[in-house]
Amino acid sequence: MTDKIVSTEIDLSSVVALDLPIFQALRRLQQAGEVHAKRLARFGGLTPMQLMILQVLAGEARLTASDLSGRVSLTAATLSGMLDRLEERGLLQRQRDDQDRRRQWLLLSEAGRELVQQAPTLLPPEFRQRLAVLKEWERHSLTAALLRAAELCGEME
Structure with a gap:
């Protein structure tokens, strides 16, 4: 009796023909995103990521940076810098948890809430x-x- 050897190699040849059209589509999406990002920047100087952060916070009573990081697909380090800039502009607030002083809650400020209501769509x-x-x-x-x-x-x- 002979055992069949199961190959774990992936045959990429079937997707090679899709490389160019997929990349072209991704590039068109990227270009459209860049154009819209410039529109957003003219409105209140926000980047699309900053607006998304504010919108996520607007939909929640409060979130930790860790929870927010997962919701907006940013690393903790990248998110931290964005949060600093938004806080400096008075658009969000950080609040220590009363029971656990290590935990910090992120809350949308009134100015942030107003900005989200007036902002263009993502x-x-x-x-x-x-x-x-x-x-x-x-x-x-x-x-x-x-x-x-x-x-x-x-x-x-």
Whole structure:
């Protein structure tokens, strides 16, 4: 009797043809993001990441930096610098926990809350309008595909 040897090698040849179109699509998304980031910067000098941080905080009563880090896909070190800048601008506050002084809560300030309410959307308006025209299943499918693509990229910042 002979045992079958199972190959653990991955055959990448089937995806090589997709390299260029996928990269081109990612580049177009990146360019659109950069253009929209410039629009956001004109509004209150915010980067898209700063606005996302404020929006996540607006949806929560309070969060720790560790929890926020996971929600916005940033390392603790990168997030820390952004939080410092947002705090300096008076858009968020840090508050020590009464029971555990090691824990620090992040809270959106009133100025931060007002800014979030007035801020443009994270996605470019043209994209949102075109997305709204799609059927619901297409919107969900597109979202799922983008989330899966991001997952395939692995731990990236």
